[in-house]
Amino acid sequence: MNAADHTPQVTVLGTGSWGTALAALLARNGHRTLIWGRDADQVAAISERHENPRYLPGVPLPESLAATGDLAAAVAAADLLLVVTPSHAFPGTLHALAPHRRPHCGVAWATKGFEPGSGRFLHEVATEVLGPEVPLAVVTGPSFAKEVAQGLPTAVTVHSDDEAFAERVADLLHGSTFRAYHGTDIRGAELGGAMKNVLAVATGVADGMELGLNARAGLITRGLNEIMRLNAAIGGRAETVMGLAGLGDLVLTCTGDLSRNRRLGLALGRGQSIAEAVAAIGQVVESVQTADEVVRLARRHELDLPITELVHAVLHETITPVAGLRLLLSRDQKPEYE
């Protein structure tokens, strides 16, 4: 965004619930905003009816929000790109945008997760695909798309190795009901956003089994401990875990029924199958893939993360939720902090 002679053009990639909510926010903040989606019907609905009936039904979108199905043109027009496709589509989205990106255009993403199959952080994927000179940032924190789209108060955080870029992205998002903080711990911020999705399945399972509020609080707190330990191992900052990207998003996702990851856990705790539950949710449920990658990362660092391991085993159907929680409760007594 080096163009002093025009207001910056922001292109959001992904017409799912979060991409649409963020694009609407940017447009309402007065920025020239274009959203790209792969589904022609969704693009037409956003352009013509100012609604995304598939992902945010009933929520009016600003008329100033433009939509397109032409990825090359959408990227070529952008001074800032905001990628909001799911983690499984993230590497493909970056490869698709790379040839069309203008040299000054930084890339941010609001995707939560890791590269499937390798466990690489998304900023590592982005650096490899785009090169080390491109400013990169992650937008993360406790933020249900529906509430943001409805204009309800929300706080997020934007992290980048390039502090000025993090601040610029946060500036574009910040508004009267949307507080955007910024920081420079991209690893810790990405880790928190990914891990909370896995831990939300565990609290969902416990709540689905009606194990009570004590169990829920215990799981959230011990889950936080798992984020703290893995975060220390990967070189993230401790304060990131205690902030919006860690504790904030963990609490939201473990307790809020708008969470798809929590809802997956609730369904499993009530005896439904994973396939049934995911189909009923009808949107991306990142934990299904992220659990594999967190376990891979933890094992690489020789860390024992029992709640994460339990969710991983439940999602692979190698243990039932009931047997898994019994196993968790029967673990040896130990100090609270190691």
Ligand SMILES: NC(=O)C1=CN([C@@H]2O[C@H](COP(=O)(O)OP(=O)(O)OC[C@H]3O[C@@H](n4cnc5c(N)ncnc54)[C@H](OP(=O)(O)O)[C@@H]3O)[C@@H](O)[C@H]2O)C=CC1
């Ligand atoms: N929803 C929320 O409240 C929040 C979500 N996030 C994160 O944002 C990311 C996106 O999630 P969200 O918007 O909620 O997901 P949704 O399930 O609401 O939407 C997913 C969107 O991604 C599109 N998509 C899927 N695969 C591809 C692909 N290969 N290329 C292009 N587009 C693709 C889908 O298109 P199609 O309809 O054609 O399948 C759909 O538009 C996730 O990582 C999530 O964790 C973060 C914070 C809040």
Ligand SMILES: O=C(CO)COP(=O)(O)O
């Ligand atoms: O990341 C989110 C809120 O911050 C959305 O959580 P779910 O993907 O579980 O719905």
